[in-house]
Amino acid sequence: MTNEQPRVRPPRVIYCTRCCYPLLAATPITLDADGVCSGCRTHDEQKTIDWKRRERMFRELCDDYRSKSGKSYDCLIPVSGGKDSFYQVHLLKNVYKMNPLLVTYNENNETDVGRRNIQRMKDVFGCDYINFTPSVDVLKKMNRIGLRRMGDPDMHAHMGINSVPIQAAVRYGVPLVIWGEHGFMNLGGMHSYKDLVEYTARYRKEHLLRGFDWPDFVGEEGLEEKNLLWAKYPDDSEIERVGVRGIFISNYFGWNQDDHTGLMVREYGFEVNALPFDRTYKRDSNLNNVHDNGIHDYMKYVKFGYGRCTDHVCRDIRSGAMTRAQGIDLVRQYDHVVPGDLPRWLAYVGMTRVEFDAIADTFRDPRVWVKNEYGHWIKDNIWNHN
Ligand SMILES: [Zn+2]
Structure with a gap:
């Protein structure tokens, strides 16, 4: 029966050909004729x-x-x-x-x-x-x-x-x-x-x-x-x-966060997170607030279709610490994850999960998200490109 229903397709998302940013991002981005984003070009500029x-x-x-x-x-x-x-x-x-x-x-x-x-x-x-x-x-x-x-x-x-x-x-x-x-x-x-x-x-x-x-x-x-x-x-x-x-x-x-972390750990005993976070592989960013790597970042995913893991792999791809393919694998693993701190945050502000989801859904960008024939939100993911 499902084969007979028209299949809903999500809007096409354009991604940078070098890093993993979508053109429609929380930070304004443009693409050049080679499909490389302004963030990658500005990163390269540091060499000059x-x-x-x-x-x-x-x-x-x-x-x-x-x-x-x-x-x-x-x-x-x-x-x-x-x-x-x-x-x-x-x-x-x-x-x-x-x-x-x-x-x-x-x-x-x-x-x-x-x-x-x-x-x-x-x-x-x-x-x-x-x-x-x-x-x-x-x-x-x-x-x-x-x-x-x-x-x-x-x-x-x-x-x-x-x-x-x-x-x-x-x-x-x-x-x-x-x-x-x-x-x-x-x-x-x-x-x-x-x-x-x-x-x-x-x-x-x-x-x-x-x-x-x-x-x-x-x-x-x-x-x-x-x-x-x-x-x-x-x-x-x-x-x-x-x-x-x-x-x-x-x-x-210049700006290389990995260098900062290494130096601060060695010189001053700066402490990174002992355990991995739910939504990114990095353990040295946004360590101060319980919800920063959780619900806060999850709302970015709901709105724009990508999360902090994308931010992190883009930095690492640009600096040469990983390949784009490795970055895409990580994005696929982390960006969609509903974080474990959500119940704590709901208790903190006195809200139910149903209320939260209903509000969050009103912020989904229609240029990214669409509900499919089964009522699930879908989008055009980077691993389906190329
Ligand atoms: Zn880029």
Whole structure:
């Protein structure tokens, strides 16, 4: 009988011919005439950059911003406590001898390994450190609202990570903010290394926050402005008074996360996850929050049809650590997995699995997903190409 029904075919997805990114990704991507994505091309560009000259530029930048009077911090580093944070603090504190203020937006639901790494970061670097957590009651509401309205339970984290450190920069009068990589550039190739792009309020709002901001949460589940003070980006007048400027360290030293991990493990005892995660083969990324490699990343798969495993294999294919075929095998193994932390997250926010699935399905991109004749969501997978 099933043979007589018309077979539903999913929309065709175009994939980069070198890595595994789909053209329709969370980070804007373009393909060139050879079918190679802008992320791969930007990665290749690193070979053409005069990194010695960039290092000199960075050294001069540090000299310009180092406090002459010793009455303020030399720079501010937003840190999660992950390997890239360690790398940034290592460079600024120990290589360039700056006096940085470290600031964490704490998403709550910390993992044990994340907690130990933050303690280690405090112990080994000896920097002044602010760890900020909003009201957990507010965070639970924001998880629910974020899922319902934006398909992203962690929208609060995008706002917090991109507001709390800038507020601290204004409050403590620290003009230089040191970010790690520009994710849209390093993954998707949104900019060239030649652009030397810096952090802007517009990048924060339009890309990192996808056009949303704290007012989108006001009035939902009784949230008021006073619950969201930490999520506000400072006014232009405050930014200009202090002269706040955000740079990406990847523009000065290139970006290879595997190198960072190896160095941080050897030099500072940075700890990777002891066990594999449900949704990726890497054990050194996004270690701080119980749900980051789980439900948060699963929603990306629901929306776009790919997950963090794709991000990870694309990095590894570009760096030469694996072949595209090996990457595709891993994507096939991990991208679709419903993570084991989902019941914990549902209990945290007070939601049922049925409610969750119903909301999640409203965020499936119709250019990727279609329901087949049996009522199952299907898509055009990378392993069916070529
Ligand atoms: Zn690519």
